[in-house]
Amino acid sequence: MNTLQLTSRERATLIRSRFFARLPQSTVEDVLKSASVSAYEERDVLFRQDENVDDVFLVLSGLVRLCRMGKDGREADVALFPEGEMFAETAMFLKQRATASAVAAERSVIVRLNGGKLQQLAATDHEVAQALIEHLCYRGKMTEDLLAEDRLLTATQRVANFILSHCPKDSTSFRLPFQKNVLAGKLGLAPEALSRAFSTLRQSGVMVRGRLIEIHDRPALERF
Amino acid sequence: MNTLQLTSRERATLIRSRFFARLPQSTVEDVLKSASVSAYEERDVLFRQDENVDDVFLVLSGLVRLCRMGKDGREADVALFPEGEMFAETAMFLKQRATASAVAAERSVIVRLNGGKLQQLAATDHEVAQALIEHLCYRGKMTEDLLAEDRLLTATQRVANFILSHCPKDSTSFRLPFQKNVLAGKLGLAPEALSRAFSTLRQSGVMVRGRLIEIHDRPALERF
DNA sequence: TCACTTGTTTGACCGGTGTCAACAACCCTT
DNA sequence: AAGGGTTGTTGACACCGGTCAAACAAGTGA
Numbered sequence: 466m467n468t469l470q471l472t473s474r475e476r477a478t479l480i481r482s483r484f485f486a487r488l489p490q491s492t493v494e495d496v497l498k499s500a501s502v503s504a505y506e507e508r509d510v511l512f513r514q515d516e517n518v519d520d521v522f523l524v525l526s527g528l529v530r531l532c533r534m535g536k537d538g539r540e541a542d543v544a545l546f547p548e549g550e551m552f553a554e555t556a557m558f559l560k561q562r563a564t565a566s567a568v569a570a571e572r573s574v575i576v577r578l579n580g581g582k583l584q585q586l587a588a589t590d591h592e593v594a595q596a597l598i599e600h601l602c603y604r605g606k607m608t609e610d611l612l613a614e615d616r617l618l619t620a621t622q623r624v625a626n627f628i629l630s631h632c633p634k635d636s637t638s639f640r641l642p643f644q645k646n647v648l649a650g651k652l653g654l655a656p657e658a659l660s661r662a663f664s665t666l667r668q669s670g671v672m673v674r675g676r677l678i679e680i681h682d683r684p685a686l687e688r689f
Numbered sequence: 690m691n692t693l694q695l696t697s698r699e700r701a702t703l704i705r706s707r708f709f710a711r712l713p714q715s716t717v718e719d720v721l722k723s724a725s726v727s728a729y730e731e732r733d734v735l736f737r738q739d740e741n742v743d744d745v746f747l748v749l750s751g752l753v754r755l756c757r758m759g760k761d762g763r764e765a766d767v768a769l770f771p772e773g774e775m776f777a778e779t780a781m782f783l784k785q786r787a788t789a790s791a792v793a794a795e796r797s798v799i800v801r802l803n804g805g806k807l808q809q810l811a812a813t814d815h816e817v818a819q820a821l822i823e824h825l826c827y828r829g830k831m832t833e834d835l836l837a838e839d840r841l842l843t844a845t846q847r848v849a850n851f852i853l854s855h856c857p858k859d860s861t862s863f864r865l866p867f868q869k870n871v872l873a874g875k876l877g878l879a880p881e882a883l884s885r886a887f888s889t890l891r892q893s894g895v896m897v898r899g900r901l902i903e904i905h906d907r908p909a910l911e912r913f
Numbered sequence: 914t915c916a917c918t919t920g921t922t923t924g925a926c927c928g929g930t931g932t933c934a935a936c937a938a939c940c941c942t943t
Numbered sequence: 944a945a946g947g948g949t950t951g952t953t954g955a956c957a958c959c960g961g962t963c964a965a966a967c968a969a970g971t972g973a
């Protein structure tokens with residue numbers, strides 16, 4: 466971990482992010498004044514479950530996993546944040562300890578926004594409050610989607626879903642945006658189960674070579 | 690369904706609810722001006738998945754289940770709202786169709802708040818925005834908890850958890866706040882699985898008679 | 914390039930949970 | 944009190960998916 470300056474690409478990511486996109490430049494600058502940028506290696510821990518977290522995080526590049534651990538030591542991912550996503554607001558607004566650990570799932574650059582500042586802005590600036598509300602609605606829906614998928618779909622169906630939703634409608638192939646490892650975690654699967662799901666889907670015309678996924682029969686996938 | 694006046698008990702529930710408790714009387718009155726109260730029987734549908742929902746709902750008494758249905762017709766509950774809980778904000782703020790259906794899980798009285806009014810208040814009144822933010826954080830955490838439980842715990846462990854968190858620390862028994870049916874749904878279980886979990890827990894000193902649960906060995910439950 | 918580490922796949926096995934069917938318990942109405 | 948519907952329980956069974964172990968592939972660094 467290391468304190469850095471924003472590169473122009475990172476700044477662009479931040480400004481385009483769901484949360485900041487709707488805010489005026491001046492507000493963005495204001496938030497950034499009390500923010501710090503850090504780089505993390507894969508597996509670096511941003512914060513741990515049960516710690517106090519006073520800041521809000523935003524992924525400038527890379528990928529962050531939110532995971533909870535059970536008392537037996539096993540752990541389960543509850544969210545996965547790609548570039549542009551913001552997280553860890555809940556602990557702050559609820560004045561609670563973190564309910565999960567945040568771990569870099571690959572080399573990442575993260576900006577850490579001052580929680581107090583953000584909270585104060587949310588309380589005085591309608592735009593910020595509005596952005597926060599929409600952000601939280603979005604996040605809530607994400608989690609609810611995950612929960613519903615877990616409860617309604619088998620492993621293979623979840624993988625089929627993922628493929629369909631990540632392969633551009635007009636294309637027949639795409640690259641996985643992250644390691645299979647990580648994908649398994651997001652889908653609530655052991656890596657072995659993910660692998661098996663892929664091999665089941667081969668019968669429906671899904672070819673997997675490394676991170677490259679080819680779909681030869683979209684309707685077959687949708688039927689799953 | 691039927692339009693009603695607020696009884697004084699219902700009014701009290703509303704004012705004590707997580708969302709309204711922090712707001713001044715005048716704001717509450719303002720919201721109520723464009724609200725309507727309805728009574729529902731068990732299984733009555735408040736709204737259906739994919740419908741447009743312009744209002745926000747708050748449970749004055751009773752219980753509401755939020756459930757999604759998979760394409761094969763099976764359905765999974767994604768949330769359960771007891772007295773005092775508010776829901777269906779997401780559809781409004783995200784301007785999306787409902788991602789789940791809302792069904793009364795027992796005879797219930799629900800107040801329906803005008804969505805546009807609430808949205809307008811959220812945009813102009815800091816207190817309302819603040820209350821909404823905390824509400825959404827709370828809801829997000831609830832869903833995340835459910836997801837984590839599903840992924841980390843077995844059926845029996847989830848039931849043990851539920852019992853522990855609902856039995857007052859100083860007591861040795863309590864009544865289930867709703868039908869086992871509904872509990873099974875909330876825990877993501879088939880009713881049969883819930884039943885089996887209870888009978889497993891009998892070995893750890895849990896006695897179940899109808900809705901009455903007795904705990905004779907708390908530590909044993911915690912060990913599960 | 915080779916060795917080494919890390920990630921992925923496959924097989925074998927087994928425990929957990931959904932499903933179906935039958936039955937028991939309970940509630941409500943008459 | 945009887946009867947009918949609903950709700951909860953139990954057993955049998957299948958299957959999904961977790962775990963362990965081993966083989967294999969890919970990436971990394973010297």
